[in-house]
Amino acid sequence: MKTCIYNVMILTMNAKQDVIENGYVVFEDEKIVELGEGSYTGVCDEMIDGAGDILMPGMINTHTHTGMIPFRSLGDDCKDRLRRYLFPLESACMNDSLVYHSAKYAIAEMLLAGVTTFVDMYYFEDEVAKATDEMGARAFLGETIIDFATCDSDCAYGGYEYCKWFIPKWLNHPRITPFPAPHATNTNSAEMLQKANELAQKYEVPISLHVAEMDYEMQHFKDTYGKTPIQFLDDLQLLHPHLLAAHCIHVNEEDRILMQKRKCSVAHCIGSNTKAAKGVAPVKEMLALGIPVGLGTDGPASGNTLDILTQFKLFANFHKCEHRDRSLFPSKEIVALGTIQAAKTLRLEKEIGSIEVGKKADLVLIETHSVNMFPIYDPYAALVYSANASNVKTVFVDGKCLVKDKQLVNDSLDALRNNLKEAMQTFIQKATHFSIEEDGAK
Amino acid sequence: MKTCIYNVMILTMNAKQDVIENGYVVFEDEKIVELGEGSYTGVCDEMIDGAGDILMPGMINTHTHTGMIPFRSLGDDCKDRLRRYLFPLESACMNDSLVYHSAKYAIAEMLLAGVTTFVDMYYFEDEVAKATDEMGARAFLGETIIDFATCDSDCAYGGYEYCKWFIPKWLNHPRITPFPAPHATNTNSAEMLQKANELAQKYEVPISLHVAEMDYEMQHFKDTYGKTPIQFLDDLQLLHPHLLAAHCIHVNEEDRILMQKRKCSVAHCIGSNTKAAKGVAPVKEMLALGIPVGLGTDGPASGNTLDILTQFKLFANFHKCEHRDRSLFPSKEIVALGTIQAAKTLRLEKEIGSIEVGKKADLVLIETHSVNMFPIYDPYAALVYSANASNVKTVFVDGKCLVKDKQLVNDSLDALRNNLKEAMQTFIQKATHFSIEEDGAK
Structure with a gap:
């Protein structure tokens, strides 16, 4: 399985902190195999248009x-x-x-x-x-x-x-x-x-x-x-x-x-x-x-x-x-x-933390279409001072797409929340009683 | 025009900071005319179900x-x-x-x-x-x-x-x-x-x-x-x-x-x-x-x-x-x-800043369905420590609905951004040159 994310700004986070204003990243199974500036001319199983997005390491x-x-x-x-x-x-x-x-x-x-x-x-x-x-x-x-x-x-x-x-x-x-x-x-x-x-x-x-x-x-x-x-x-x-x-x-x-x-x-x-x-x-x-x-x-x-x-x-x-x-x-x-x-x-800097050939395809696309993300002169500043978690659009771990268009790919958030709620029933009762006792003791 | 938001948790922000766990707020034109606990039994032009939301003053x-x-x-x-x-x-x-x-x-x-x-x-x-x-x-x-x-x-x-x-x-x-x-x-x-x-x-x-x-x-x-x-x-x-x-x-x-x-x-x-x-x-x-x-x-x-x-x-x-x-x-x-x-x-505490009868209907619904908003023992803590702007769902000013389901009601954000982009053309050129000169001068 070979995937290409193209037409995207890339924060490589490599040793020189290279930023590719418009480029592509290709990964095969769990590994990044190619990246560069401009258009990608090869053939992939999946092509993802990253127009308007910032691609950063997970x-x-x-x-x-x-x-x-x-x-x-x-x-x-x-x-x-x-x-x-x-x-x-x-x-x-x-x-x-x-x-x-x-x-x-x-x-x-x-x-x-x-x-x-x-x-x-x-x-x-x-x-x-x-x-x-x-x-x-x-x-x-x-x-x-x-x-x-x-x-x-x-x-x-x-x-x-x-x-x-x-x-x-x-x-x-x-x-x-x-x-x-x-x-x-x-x-x-x-x-x-x-x-x-x-x-x-x-x-x-x-x-x-x-x-x-x-x-x-x-x-x-x-x-x-x-x-x-x-x-x-x-x-x-x-x-x-x-x-x-x-x-x-x-x-x-x-x-x-x-x-x-x-x-x-x-x-x-x-x-x-x-x-x-x-x-x-x-x-x-x-x-x-x-x-x-x-x-x-x-x-x-x-x-x-x-x-x-x-x-x-x-x-x-x-x-x-x-x-x-x-x-x-x-x-x-x-x-x-x-x-x-x-x-x-984590002594894992040879595997993750940057977008480089040979590294794991742990990748994140941040959208810049939301109101808080315009304009962007400095993509790092946009991430630090403007972005919040809701701007995260697509996420890959080990080359597998786990979040797409801001939704979990393999799970329903509602189902996860409901399961947790059910498991929490006793906890909530005790926590509430405990809070009241603590308040009384103050 | 009379609107009711019901089935909602209300942070009144009144002098006693009353929280209504499940209640309703009714506003007519720009003013709040009624609020209370439990179900609303009157008649309104519009009924908004606030289930799972927190209603707070703008x-x-x-x-x-x-x-x-x-x-x-x-x-x-x-x-x-x-x-x-x-x-x-x-x-x-x-x-x-x-x-x-x-x-x-x-x-x-x-x-x-x-x-x-x-x-x-x-x-x-x-x-x-x-x-x-x-x-x-x-x-x-x-x-x-x-x-x-x-x-x-x-x-x-x-x-x-x-x-x-x-x-x-x-x-x-x-x-x-x-x-x-x-x-x-x-x-x-x-x-x-x-x-x-x-x-x-x-x-x-x-x-x-x-x-x-x-x-x-x-x-x-x-x-x-x-x-x-x-x-x-x-x-x-x-x-x-x-x-x-x-x-x-x-x-x-x-x-x-x-x-x-x-x-x-x-x-x-x-x-x-x-x-x-x-x-x-x-x-x-x-x-x-x-x-x-x-x-x-x-x-x-x-x-x-x-x-x-x-x-x-x-x-x-x-x-x-x-x-x-x-x-x-x-x-x-x-x-x-x-x-x-x-x-x-602003010396405007008799008009805005809390949800009370006679005040302006400047109201905000915060959804608690997003992943960051569960669980909530203390709605104030959820607002301070968990929430971000993307949790804002519906907004009224002077009784008029200006944001609904996280979208502007009367404007297209894309159009506003495009108009601003166009007006910014010269600014961006000068800003970019200016940054380069500044960097050179360092």
């Missing part, structure tokens, strides 16, 4: 929790929400079916928004893997390991045992990479962090956890060890090229130098971090040291929507304002953080 | 420049863009036809995004008034007064002469309020500021200008007068209940107390201010003193999109993060800043 969401759609818009403005809302409700009502249907819905949301690869951390991650396999997305899926009994384990650290069968089960899937995901630096013992790390190394998969995110986490490490979480992880030999550290809001200069030396990567969640009033991670400083940084939405409980386009705008405004420099992070650098730079955080 | 954009659509995505990340890009290009290529077609397009964009009232400042404001009249929106339209010759005047302060005929011409229009708009504190003489103010008072219309926005503006007033711009305006008697001061990023505690005493209002443009790296205005502190604050997008050159929903999210994240308090500004307070609080800045 966007990459480096940190989310697809099982958490049921939490969206619940207690958003509540203090210490993680420990007050999320942990108790997860213990009380999360189950395999709810995670499965939530993941399907979340993946649909990401595909419709042009996100073709995502990194997930949650419970019942085998269900997320099934959902990902069925939906056709590309994903890194981490089973959470934490120091208390959870919805998918009746003892502490059950996620570690889960990983032992979950990782080999999905290891050879063409689009799925399973990995162990210790919850955070302060919710795992040093011993468990090392064991999880050894498991990741045994299977040659990444490891990811929440790092330097919480004020109380920072205080805990200072009080207990006189260290930062980054120093603590380094002492345990967890800082290495296959660590994707989520958040890293509170990393000081010494931390950053350590991260540079150890070549670990960062999933930066500007929307979630700022909505939760935690602060702005020092991304300018990390990038200056060559630390790979990708953008993440965080889960729908924290970042609400799962599209990377919203993160582009938030990233631009927060980092420019933080440094009082409007010329910092011109929009083409920001689009890179959602594509090729994000691919580097 | 949103209010308290600061924009509708003539500037041609600038969108041009030189976004360029330092001192106002003086390097905007002023020279305006002088070189702005004309009446371009402003007219730009304003029509911008008003279409706002209506499609649920913005029913806007405050504009630009040149050729008579053209904006014609466009507003034709499109059916509600607007406050300010002709710019500035200390140099402009595209609509061959001498300095031509806008003042323009106001003398422009204001009386539109003064009695049912949806349009004309006003004088001195450009900024530092681009007008003290004498001209006073003359503009007297003109506003003569016609009993507001006055609006850019205040305490620029670092160089602050420095200028400090060096020249040993004052802040707010103190300077107060000495000229420009601080009063009919002043809408745009931006007010750099207002200190003394300034704020003066503003409180004089009962002036603020148009807060969080997206534009932070994208330009200027800083975050002290809105928490202003609101604590009872200073009316509304949200504004700024022009499409600065804020890029003209929808208030985007400002909701930026407002939440920036102000929460600034104060390191995620519970600050719960989403229902933020929605108020785009509706009833914004109406107060």
